[in-house]
Amino acid sequence: MAETAIRFGILGCAQVSCKLSKAITQAPNATLHAISSRSIDKANKFAADNGLSPFVKIYGSYEAVLDDTDVDAVYIPLPTTLHLKWAVMAAEKRKHVLLEKPVALNVSDLDRIVEACEANGVQFMDGTMWMHHPRMPKMKQLLSDTHRFGQLKSIHSCITYNAGPDFMNNSIKVKPDLDALGALGDIGWYCIRAILWAVDYELPKKVVALHGTVCNEAGVILSCGSSLHWEDGKVATFYCSFLTYITFDIKALGTKGSLSLNDFVQPFLENYGTFSEASELDYMKIEPGKWAPTPNEHVVSNEFPQEVLMVKEFADLVEKVKGKLGLKPEKAWPILSRKTQLVLDAVKESIERGYEPVEIVP
Amino acid sequence: MAETAIRFGILGCAQVSCKLSKAITQAPNATLHAISSRSIDKANKFAADNGLSPFVKIYGSYEAVLDDTDVDAVYIPLPTTLHLKWAVMAAEKRKHVLLEKPVALNVSDLDRIVEACEANGVQFMDGTMWMHHPRMPKMKQLLSDTHRFGQLKSIHSCITYNAGPDFMNNSIKVKPDLDALGALGDIGWYCIRAILWAVDYELPKKVVALHGTVCNEAGVILSCGSSLHWEDGKVATFYCSFLTYITFDIKALGTKGSLSLNDFVQPFLENYGTFSEASELDYMKIEPGKWAPTPNEHVVSNEFPQEVLMVKEFADLVEKVKGKLGLKPEKAWPILSRKTQLVLDAVKESIERGYEPVEIVP
Missing domain, CATH: 3.30.360.10 (Dihydrodipicolinate Reductase; domain 2)
Known part of the structure; x- marks a missing residue:
C-alpha cells in the first residue's frame, strides 16, 4: 500500500458495498478504514462475511464514520433518497465523496450536494464503474x-x-x-x-x-x-x-x-x-x-x-487535493453527473x- | 430441373433482378423463362451481363412477359409506385406474383393487388428473402x-x-x-x-x-x-x-x-x-x-x-395451385404482407x- 493511501469509509452495508470494500482494499492507493450500518450487528456481520481486516473500524452509525478524523473519503451506496442528507453532511465534514448512482432524486438535489462539495473543497465522483x-x-x-x-x-x-x-x-x-x-x-x-x-x-x-x-x-x-x-x-x-x-x-x-x-x-x-x-x-x-x-x-x-480502477482514479484525485499538491477538486466528474441527471x-x-x-x- | 419446374418471368432489370435471376436458375423447381425491360437494349445487356441461358426470352416490354403463355409466375422488382398496375395486370393474366417489398404504397393498394390475385386464383408472396x-x-x-x-x-x-x-x-x-x-x-x-x-x-x-x-x-x-x-x-x-x-x-x-x-x-x-x-x-x-x-x-x-429458398418455396406453392393437386393459393403469405404494410x-x-x-x- 502506498504511504499516501487514501482512507475510505463506507456508509451502509448494501450489496454493492461487498464489491466496493474489496475494490478499496485492492486499489494500490486506497485503504478501507471504516464501515458502518445503522445496526452494529449488521456491520459486524458484513465485516465477517467479507473477511475484512481486523484493522477496519466497524461503526453502528453513519455519523461515526463522518466523525472519524482518519477517514479521508466516503463511499455512499445508500438509497437515493438519503443521498442529499448524507453526501452534504460528508462534504461538510470534509470527506471526499464517491456517490453511488443515481446520484440524486433530481438535479436540484444534486446541485446542493455538489455545492456542498465545492464549498468544502472535497472531490465528488459518481459510482459509474464502467467509465473507468x-x-x-x-x-x-x-x-x-x-x-x-x-x-x-x-x-x-x-x-x-x-x-x-x-x-x-x-x-x-x-x-x-x-x-x-x-x-x-x-x-x-x-x-x-x-x-x-x-x-x-x-x-x-x-x-x-x-x-x-x-x-x-x-x-x-x-x-x-x-x-x-x-x-x-x-x-x-x-x-x-x-x-x-x-x-x-x-x-x-x-x-x-x-x-x-x-x-x-x-x-x-x-x-x-x-x-x-x-x-x-x-x-x-x-x-x-x-x-x-x-x-x-x-x-x-x-x-x-473496473471498480478498482474507479477507486484508484478517485483516490488519485483526492490525493491531489489532500496531498502536497493542494490542487482544487477536479470539476469534470460532477459535471458528468449533472448532465446525466x-x-x-x-x-x-x-x-x-x-x-x-x-x-x-x- | 424438375419436369414441373415453374417458369418465371421478371418484370424489370433492377439490381435485385441479378440476384433473383440467379436464384430462379438455381432453385430446383424453377426455371427462368423470360426477362424484360422497357428498353430491349437494357434487357439484352442484362442477359449478357448475367450470363443468362440463350433459351431465356428477352422482351422490350413488361406486357410481353405477361402475354407469354409459357410464363407461370412473375417476379416484380419494379419501383413501388408501379406495383399496383403491374401486379394487378399480372394477376389478371393469371401469372402468380412474387412481389418485391415494400409491396405497395399503402394497404389499400395492397388490398387491390391481393384481391386481383384471389379473383384470378394465383399465388401472392412478397420478396422478403430472409424469411426463408x-x-x-x-x-x-x-x-x-x-x-x-x-x-x-x-x-x-x-x-x-x-x-x-x-x-x-x-x-x-x-x-x-x-x-x-x-x-x-x-x-x-x-x-x-x-x-x-x-x-x-x-x-x-x-x-x-x-x-x-x-x-x-x-x-x-x-x-x-x-x-x-x-x-x-x-x-x-x-x-x-x-x-x-x-x-x-x-x-x-x-x-x-x-x-x-x-x-x-x-x-x-x-x-x-x-x-x-x-x-x-x-x-x-x-x-x-x-x-x-x-x-x-x-x-x-x-x-x-435464402433467395433461392424463397423462390423454391414460392414455386412449390405455385405448383400446388397449377399442378395436379389444384389447390387454392396459400393465404398466409398475403396476410403477412398486409400486416407488415x-x-x-x-x-x-x-x-x-x-x-x-x-x-x-x-
Whole structure:
C-alpha cells in the first residue's frame, strides 16, 4: 500500500458495498478504514462475511464514520433518497465523496450536494464503474476516427435484468421512499451516461420518453425507455427494464463504421474487455459469398477490475487535493453527473407528461 | 430441373433482378423463362451481363412477359409506385406474383393487388428473402421455449446502410414518384416484418414514430424509427437509415433469455446462418470472475442461399395451385404482407401527424 493511501469509509452495508470494500482494499492507493450500518450487528456481520481486516473500524452509525478524523473519503451506496442528507453532511465534514448512482432524486438535489462539495473543497465522483475500464478510451478513439467511423449519427442502448420476485417485493430499488427512480435510476442512468459519453457529453436538445412505461403498484418505474435528440440530427434511443433477461448492449452508428458491445456495464471477463467494430474501409476484405466483412473484435486488457480502477482514479484525485499538491477538486466528474441527471430528469418529466417531448435546459 | 419446374418471368432489370435471376436458375423447381425491360437494349445487356441461358426470352416490354403463355409466375422488382398496375395486370393474366417489398404504397393498394390475385386464383408472396432462411424456424423454436426464453417482453431492431451520394442523387429508392416510402419502405419493412415475426404476427395496438425523421428535399424518408406497443405490454423499437454504416440487428428479450443476431437481412455467410442466444438457465455454468455466461452461438446450415429458398418455396406453392393437386393459393403469405404494410402505414401516419400515437385498425 502506498504511504499516501487514501482512507475510505463506507456508509451502509448494501450489496454493492461487498464489491466496493474489496475494490478499496485492492486499489494500490486506497485503504478501507471504516464501515458502518445503522445496526452494529449488521456491520459486524458484513465485516465477517467479507473477511475484512481486523484493522477496519466497524461503526453502528453513519455519523461515526463522518466523525472519524482518519477517514479521508466516503463511499455512499445508500438509497437515493438519503443521498442529499448524507453526501452534504460528508462534504461538510470534509470527506471526499464517491456517490453511488443515481446520484440524486433530481438535479436540484444534486446541485446542493455538489455545492456542498465545492464549498468544502472535497472531490465528488459518481459510482459509474464502467467509465473507468480501459476499453472506454479505446472505443472513444474509434468514435473520434473520422476516417474509419465517420460522423456519429445514432446510438442505441438496452440495459435490462430480470430482477425476480424477491427483488420486486423487497429491494430498495423499487421502493418509492428509497429509490423512487426505479429502473430509470438504476440502469437507465447507465444508458444515458453511455449515450452522453458517445457524444462527448453534448446535451441533447430534447428527449421523448417511450410510451408504455411499466410501474409497480407504488408507482416506481420497472421498465421504460426514451429517445434523445440533438440539434444536428443525431438521435439516441434507450430501453431499460427490471423485467427481462440480462442485457448490457450499446451500439453506436457512424456514417462509415459502427461500434458495439454487449457487456458494457460489466465485462464478461474480469481481466479483458472486448468490443466489436466494423468499418466500410474493410469492404476490401470481403470474401466471395460474403455480403460484408464480419466485425473486428478488439480486446483490451485491464490490470484491475473496473471498480478498482474507479477507486484508484478517485483516490488519485483526492490525493491531489489532500496531498502536497493542494490542487482544487477536479470539476469534470460532477459535471458528468449533472448532465446525466439532467437528461434523466427530463425523461422522467416526459413520462409524467404523457410522453410529451421535454426540452433540456442546461 | 424438375419436369414441373415453374417458369418465371421478371418484370424489370433492377439490381435485385441479378440476384433473383440467379436464384430462379438455381432453385430446383424453377426455371427462368423470360426477362424484360422497357428498353430491349437494357434487357439484352442484362442477359449478357448475367450470363443468362440463350433459351431465356428477352422482351422490350413488361406486357410481353405477361402475354407469354409459357410464363407461370412473375417476379416484380419494379419501383413501388408501379406495383399496383403491374401486379394487378399480372394477376389478371393469371401469372402468380412474387412481389418485391415494400409491396405497395399503402394497404389499400395492397388490398387491390391481393384481391386481383384471389379473383384470378394465383399465388401472392412478397420478396422478403430472409424469411426463408432455415435459421428462422430455429430461432422461433427458441422464442417459443418458455422454459429457456420465458415470455417475450421487447424487441429491438436496427437496419441501416450508408447509401452514399450516387444513391442519394439517382436511386429510385429516394424518388417521390417511384419509391415514396424511402428508407421506411426499403429497410423499415424488414424491421417491422422481423418484429411481427417475433410476436407471431400479432398486430400491435399502436405505433409511435421516433421524432427526428430525416427526409431529402423531395420529402422522401432517409432515416426514421418507431416504437410498437401491444395490449399486453410488449414493446418493440426500430430504427432504419440510409445515412449510416451497414447494420442488420435484431434483439428479442424474454423474461428468461435473449436472442440476437447482427446479420438478419443477409447472413454474413452464404451457407450458414448464426444467431446468439442467452438464458438464465446457463447461470449454473458461470466461471469465477465472470458475471454471466457468454451467449451461446448457434449455427444453422442452409442448402441454398435464402433467395433461392424463397423462390423454391414460392414455386412449390405455385405448383400446388397449377399442378395436379389444384389447390387454392396459400393465404398466409398475403396476410403477412398486409400486416407488415398496415404497421408501416401507421408509422408513416405517425410521422405525418407530428409523431402522435396511431392506433392500428386491422
